[in-house]
Amino acid sequence: MSNKVIQAIYADDDVLLAAVKKVRAAHHHIEEIYTPFPVHGLDKAMGLAPTRIAIASFIYGCIGLCVAVAMMNYIMIEDWPQNIGGKPSFSFLDNMPAFVPIMFELTVFFAAHLMVITFYLRSKLWPFKEAENPDVRTTDDHFLMEVSASGNIEALSAFLQETGAVEVKVSEKH
Known part of the structure; x- marks a missing residue:
């Protein structure tokens, strides 16, 4: 060769x-x-x-959604329940409408950041790499x-x- x-x-x-x-x-x-x-x-x-980055993005978004649900359930329901604006924290399902923005933001956050990391690793773009x-x-x-x-x-x-x-x-x- x-x-x-x-x-x-x-x-x-x-x-x-x-x-x-x-x-x-x-x-x-x-x-x-x-x-x-x-x-x-x-x-x-x-x-x-064809690239499979869309599949990876979906998986990363699902991971972000799971992390958001687990985090909010632990913080707002189990660990430190608070009555905020007349909404008592008896269960996650009762308060889910208030948690939707947080779930959306963490889904987008995880998908975006993990896609960038995946792209850099896949392209072998390390810090201080020579052109x-x-x-x-x-x-x-x-x-x-x-x-x-x-x-x-x-x-x-x-x-x-x-x-x-x-x-x-x-x-x-x-």
């Missing part, structure tokens, strides 16, 4: 999208694509599987596609040039 990649730089997102389709049709492996902004349809063109961006122009106005360098590198470079790349270079995989 080669540790070299061919980096093709594109100046337009539409050209990049067409190039990704051509590279995949030619059965070359795309390692990564760096873009300055999200490109609509790029995930489908690359053949990436992996191979070309600084991809943060401004260019798009970069890294393709595994296998077989004839010159032919693959010429193929990528034909797809509309403004620059093609071979480099070591980082």
